[in-house]
Amino acid sequence: MHPFTISRVVDPREAIATHSGDAGAVFIAGGTDLLGLMKDRAALPAHLLDINALPGMGEVSALPDGGLRIGALARMSDVAADPAVRQRFPVIAESLLFAASGQLRNMASVAGNIMQRARCPYFRDDDGLPCNKRKPGSGCSALHGLNRGQAIFGWSESCVATHPSDLAVALAALDAIVHVRNPSGERAIPFAEFHRLPGDTPEQDNILGRGDLIVAIEVPARAEGRASHYLKVRDRQSYEFALVSTAAAVASDGRTIRSVRLATGGVAHKPWRLAAAEAALRGLSFDDETRLKAAIARSFRAARPLEHNAFKVELAQRCVLRALQRAGERV
């Protein structure tokens, strides 16, 4: 058993200062990922800072301009059920409802969700096999091992893991903003910059550092927000992480696509935005499936599948097409 202490913080400044000055301290919200990591000995913090009592971080606010501000401690189930979220950004509500289980969603916070760590079995299992994310410099067992669930984009020889969060895929498509406070003040991080590709330092999942506390996630008003959909493909229909997924949001003139936002999950170390497909889809008709497929394919030319996951290249494109069509039905 790894020994640790736990204390409850009620003042954000105290939480940030303690985290900032103690290399062994970690924040704990719902604990649904952190405690699993500790049991698997993939995280060995000396001190847990329970942030659940921090004031003003649990609410969902519908902004007057049509956007949203979601407090970092808002629970996944509460966000998914919020009327403004469901009406303005169905893709967010769906990404949450397709994640984990009802009990987990009642405990788990949105900040914890986007901070959750890879589900790569070599990382999670405490079996001593090399894993650069668990033990930097030890090697990557998945690169030439079991890699069916791993990345097809953006991986490096150091790590081929994918990011497991469904919500993060929806937030990436919508260009959300992560509000982070630290001893120097508050900063706004564009969602595309929040998570990292593995490169030579796969132990770093995102750009946060010591003393950084997520306080809220902002979703700016989007013309594409209401006609949006999250589609998740997995090995079983519930209580399972994505093999591939798509967040699609569109604006259209009748049956013609005016603008579209697309992000895929289960394919990279971070949510993967499909910029080439988004550009090629503009002006196409929802009814012209041949051209829709060709436009989507543009974003998959750069795919680099591993030995066991080439099927994801085709599966992900089908997932994008279906998500786009379903979003289009909501226009």
Ligand SMILES: Cc1cc2nc3c(=O)[nH]c(=O)nc-3n(C[C@H](O)[C@H](O)[C@H](O)COP(=O)(O)OP(=O)(O)OC[C@H]3O[C@@H](n4cnc5c(N)ncnc54)[C@H](O)[C@@H]3O)c2cc1C
């Ligand atoms: C069996 C199982 C199935 C799951 N299935 C899915 C799934 O299908 N899809 C999916 O998306 N997720 C899934 N999850 C993951 C689940 O959604 C996450 O565990 C949960 O969202 C984490 O939130 P939490 O509040 O419990 O975070 P915690 O476990 O408390 O924390 C996780 C991390 O976030 C950090 N953290 C928390 N809050 C902050 C903050 N405000 N600022 C800075 N850092 C912070 C913590 O320090 C820690 O490093 C599953 C989990 C389990 C156990």
Ligand code: SF4
């Ligand atoms: S893919 Fe990443 S998490 Fe998995 S074994 Fe390789 S280094 Fe570890």
